[in-house]
Amino acid sequence: MSLDITPMVPAGKQLILSYGNGGFRIGEQAYSGSVVIFPDRTISWAPASISEMTLESLSVVFDAQADVDILLLGCGPRNVMIDSGIRDGLRAAGVVLEPMDTGAACRTFNVLLAEERRVAAALFPVD
Numbered sequence: 001m002s003l004d005i006t007p008m009v010p011a012g013k014q015l016i017l018s019y020g021n022g023g024f025r026i027g028e029q030a031y032s033g034s035v036v037i038f039p040d041r042t043i044s045w046a047p048a049s050i051s052e053m054t055l056e057s058l059s060v061v062f063d064a065q066a067d068v069d070i071l072l073l074g075c076g077p078r079n080v081m082i083d084s085g086i087r088d089g090l091r092a093a094g095v096v097l098e099p100m101d102t103g104a105a106c107r108t109f110n111v112l113l114a115e116e117r118r119v120a121a122a123l124f125p126v127d
Contacts, residue, residue: 013039013113016106022125024106037121038066039113050075050124055089058122062093067118071095074105074123102126 009015014027016037023032026042034045043060047053061068071090073082082099090097100108105121112119 068120069118072105072121073099074102076124077126
């Protein structure tokens with residue numbers, strides 16, 4: 001007997017299917033480099049590493065006109081401390097930042113998406 005543990009995803013939403021080798025497979029599309037993923041779309045993201053990330057680079061979350069309560073931050077192969085200015089800036093906009101390693105961010109995004117939460121993920125690739 002086998003059990004399917006794939007979360008049920010509402011129509012029009014996209015799952016992160018895989019990550020690694022410097023990119024991601026989201027739905028049926030492959031992406032190379034950093035991305036910001038929303039439930040219904042994915043955009044390429046300029047910062048190549050966590051050290052290049054600024055509050056301004058995260059403005060894509062707000063410019064995308066998406067209702068986001070939680071922003072998962074996939075920091076790469078391991079979680080890192082995030083500058084308090086970035087956290088404070090997001091909090092002022094009503095968004096909670098949750099940093100974690102990229103693998104955990106991908107899995108968490110899929111679970112929150114299945115729960116129909118207002119989530120986005122900014123993801124740095126891992127090799």
